[in-house]
Amino acid sequence: MGRHASTPSRPPIRQRCVRAGVGMVAGLVLIAASGCTSPSPKSGAGPSSTATGAGTAASGTASGAGPSSAATGAGTAAARSDPPVSTVVDRLDTPWAVAFLPEDGGALVTERDSARLVLVRNGAATEVGRIDAARPAGEGGLLGIALSPGFSTDRRVFLYYTAADDNRVESFRYADGRLSDGRVVLSGLEKNRTHNGGRIAFGPDGYLYIGTGDAQDRSAPQDRSKLNGKILRVTADGRPAPGNPIGDSPVYSYGHRNVQGLAWDPAGRLWATEFGPTVDDEVNLIRAGANYGWPEVTGAPHRPEFVDAAVVWPSTADCSPSGGAVVGGALWVAALRGERLWRIPLDGDRAGAPVASLQGRYGRLRDVQLAPDGSLWVLTDHGTDSTILRVTAS
Numbered sequence: 385m386g387r388h389a390s391t392p393s394r395p396p397i398r399q400r401c402v403r404a405g406v407g408m409v410a411g412l413v414l415i416a417a418s419g420c421t422s423p424s425p426k427s428g429a430g431p432s433s434t435a436t437g438a439g440t441a442a443s444g445t446a447s448g449a450g451p452s453s454a455a456t457g458a459g460t461a462a463a464r465s466d467p468p469v470s471t472v473v474d475r476l477d478t479p480w481a482v483a484f485l486p487e488d489g490g491a492l493v494t495e496r497d498s499a500r501l502v503l504v505r506n507g508a509a510t511e512v513g514r515i516d517a518a519r520p521a522g523e524g525g526l527l528g529i530a531l532s533p534g535f536s537t538d539r540r541v542f543l544y545y546t547a548a549d550d551n552r553v554e555s556f557r558y559a560d561g562r563l564s565d566g567r568v569v570l571s572g573l574e575k576n577r578t579h580n581g582g583r584i585a586f587g588p589d590g591y592l593y594i595g596t597g598d599a600q601d602r603s604a605p606q607d608r609s610k611l612n613g614k615i616l617r618v619t620a621d622g623r624p625a626p627g628n629p630i631g632d633s634p635v636y637s638y639g640h641r642n643v644q645g646l647a648w649d650p651a652g653r654l655w656a657t658e659f660g661p662t663v664d665d666e667v668n669l670i671r672a673g674a675n676y677g678w679p680e681v682t683g684a685p686h687r688p689e690f691v692d693a694a695v696v697w698p699s700t701a702d703c704s705p706s707g708g709a710v711v712g713g714a715l716w717v718a719a720l721r722g723e724r725l726w727r728i729p730l731d732g733d734r735a736g737a738p739v740a741s742l743q744g745r746y747g748r749l750r751d752v753q754l755a756p757d758g759s760l761w762v763l764t765d766h767g768t769d770s771t772i773l774r775v776t777a778s
Contacts, residue, residue, distance in 0.1 A: 527582030
């Protein structure tokens with residue numbers, strides 16, 4: 385969970401909730417997913433959040449802590465209608481993550497519970513592979529996906545999945561509509577029915593970032609020799625990336641509970657979403673070597689040994705932040721329990737007040753990513769009746 389570094393910070397400002405039934409306020413809003421992914425009743429009130437600035441980072445490496453800031457109350461801007469939404473494809477089985485192919489407008493989508501990789505193109509979904517080693521259960525299964533930075537030539541697709549004994553990342557060659565040549569990149573990540581993490585993405589520095597959960601091992605996030613409860617940074621073949629902050633280790637940041645989203649802004653700052661326990665879902669601005677406090681603290685307690693969260697939703701019923709994307713000067717977050725899309729304006733290393741849209745209209749939202757046509761693709765989370773939505777961002 386997020387906490388603040390040793391630099392002085394302003395007291396956080398408690399943000400007002402966006403109430404259910406109110407239209408989208410000043411654009412789409414970023415939201416965080418809940419601590420677990422079990423179905424939950426719809427919440428009447430939108431998230432309240434506390435936002436404080438965190439340290440700056442550039443091109444995948446972080447600098448010292450920057451000035452802190454506090455976001456003003458969400459829900460103070462004039463309300464307006466939700467953005468246009470259409471359906472890309474329906475009847476998917478628990479889609480978890482999406483990666484857009486560079487050459488043909490198609491997208492590869494992981495299905496957590498079926499362990500299938502499907503190609504979505506022209507309104508249809510076609511299976512292109514099934515990860516036989518995956519063992520879906522609870523929150524585990526086929527999770528994150530990332531394309532190699534050199535995909536146009538090497539055709540490598542990276543997948544995070546839950547196997548029989550662990551969580552792991554494996555790369556495959558994707559060509560002619562099928563997967564082949566599997567190579568394990570990183571294995572030995574502790575697994576459980578919950579808190580498996582699973583988001584992966586290549587950063588602007590060309591290295592692979594891996595968000596892991598604590599797998600219900602509360603000792604792991606503060607133990608820098610363990611890989612759970614961390615954000616890891618590795619080369620494409622799984623070695624610790626050069627310049628990592630903790631010796632010859634893949635650990636990039638630690639003290640996390642269950643990282644669910646990774647997104648970089650144009651300046652190279654890494655923002656991560658994280659499930660809280662029964663309180664304090666978070667967005668964190670990630671700095672190399674920083675400790676985000678779990679399980680000692682959550683939210684923004686202003687303890688010098690930890691980094692405060694940039695945004696905090698005190699009630700996980702409003703949020704449960706999953707996938708996120710930085711688009712148009714804002715961080716967009718898909719909310720599971722909160723059943724809405726959050727937009728968080730970004731100003732350098734400061735996060736502004738979250739604003740919600742699509743509240744309660746499409747149920748649980750698992751991921752949001754920028755599509756090549758400039759729209760947002762939003763993955764819903766409804767078992768075998770899941771959908772990908774196209775949302776016009778504004």
